[in-house]
Amino acid sequence: RKEVEQDPGPFNVPEGATVAFNCTYSNSASQSFFWYRQDCRKEPKLLMSVYSSGNEDGRFTAQLNRASQYISLLIRDSKLSDSATYLCVVIKYGNKLVFGAGTILRVKS
Amino acid sequence: NAGVTQTPKFQVLKTGQSMTLQCAQDMNHNSMYWYRQDPGMGLRLIYYSASEGTTDKGEVPNGYNVSRLNKREFSLRLESAAPSQTSVYFCASSYSPGQGLGQPQHFGDGTRLSIL
Numbered sequence: 001r002k003e004v005e006q007d008p009g010p011f012n013v014p015e016g017a018t019v020a021f022n023c024t025y026s027n028s029a030s031q032s033f034f035w036y037r038q039d040c041r042k043e044p045k046l047l048m049s050v051y052s053s054g055n056e057d058g059r060f061t062a063q064l065n066r067a068s069q070y071i072s073l074l075i076r077d078s079k080l081s082d083s084a085t086y087l088c089v090v091i092k093y094g095n096k097l098v099f100g101a102g103t104i105l106r107v108k109s
Numbered sequence: 110n111a112g113v114t115q116t117p118k119f120q121v122l123k124t125g126q127s128m129t130l131q132c133a134q135d136m137n138h139n140s141m142y143w144y145r146q147d148p149g150m151g152l153r154l155i156y157y158s159a160s161e162g163t164t165d166k167g168e169v170p171n172g173y174n175v176s177r178l179n180k181r182e183f184s185l186r187l188e189s190a191a192p193s194q195t196s197v198y199f200c201a202s203s204y205s206p207g208q209g210l211g212q213p214q215h216f217g218d219g220t221r222l223s224i225l
Contacts, residue, residue, distance in 0.1 A: 008149070034213055043199055043216035044152070087151070096167070097142075097214060101151035 001026055003098045006088050010104035017078045021103045023088030024070045032091040033064055035073050037084045038102065044087055047073075078107045111135055115200050115217035122190045122224050130185040130220050132200030140205040141183035142167075142214065143175060145196040152199065158183055159205060190224045197221050 006023045013019045025033075033050035048055065050062040050071050061074040075082055088100035113134045122128060134141065139160045144152040144167075154167030158177040172194060174186045183202075187194060201214040 004151070041219075043218045045216070046213040049213065096154060096157065097152075099144075099152040101149055 002101075003027060003092075004088055004090050004100040006086075006100035006103045008101060008103060010106050012106045012108060013078055015078055015080060015107055015109050017107075018074065018076045019078055019105065020072055020074045021086055021088075021105075022070055022072050023100050023103075024068075025088075025090045025098075026069070027090070027092050028066075028069060030069075030090045030092050033062075033071050034089040034091075034097075035060075035062060035071075036087040036089055036099075038087055039084050044099075047086070075105075078105075080107050080109060083107045113200055113202055113215055113217035115198075115220050117220060118218070119221045120223070122187075122222070124191060124224060126190050127186065127188050128190065129187075130198055130200070130222075131182070132184065132217060133182045134200075134202040134215070135181065136202060136204070136215065137180070138202035138204045138215070139180070140203045140212075141177065142201040142203075143173070143183070143185045144199045144201065145169065145194075146199060146219075147196050155185065155198075192224045195222060195224045 035047040036044040037047045038044045054063045059076045063072045085102040087102045090098045116131045142157040143155040146152045156175040158164045161180045176184050198220045200217040203212040203214040
């Protein structure tokens with residue numbers, strides 16, 4: 001079993017739709033959680049950190065459920081520019097990141 | 110502000126050749142990392158350097174060596190390239206003030222390496 005698992009998608013949604021991705025992690029000692037965004041043939045870029053109480057950044061909302069060991073990302077009012085691969089990232093200890101394989105989102109007009 | 114700079118951006122090698130991938134960061138970060146990304150696998154950590162003067166193996170270190178030349182630079186060397194090392198390689202850095210404090214990482218724009 002992979003340490004961090006994501007539904008690879010692709011999720012094909014129309015502009016304006018709300019879409020949610022989940023990510024599960026296997027190590028209960030995981031300490032920190034992030035969502036990264038990766039555009040095609042580009043480097044990953046930090047989208048947002050995920051806090052225990054949940055957090056929001058504009059159209060993006062991240063949630064953490066430690067009991068069930070999953071994190072989620074909700075995107076409201078999807079834009080064409082949201083099309084990308086979204087990577088779930090978990091830090092177990094120190095500063096070593098473990099990446100999920102990513103979920104592909106395609107927003108269509 | 111360049112952030113994390115990787116060279117080269119593209120490279121084609123023959124099996125058995127050696128080469129070094131270069132990485133430099135100008136953000137005064139303490140920690141640096143090398144990853145490889147393969148389709149369907151996500152990013153996998155090859156080696157990392159928590160601070161200047163230290164290096165440690167990651168998930169997939171076999172066939173690679175690294176050098177933390179100074180605080181800014183962290184190089185990855187393939188001594189005898191194999192087709193299985195065909196991948197996209199990313200260097201990253203982060204400011205790690207201490208153990209247990211998760212810090213996001215900043216990535217270079219990658220090196221696309223093909224081994225024939």
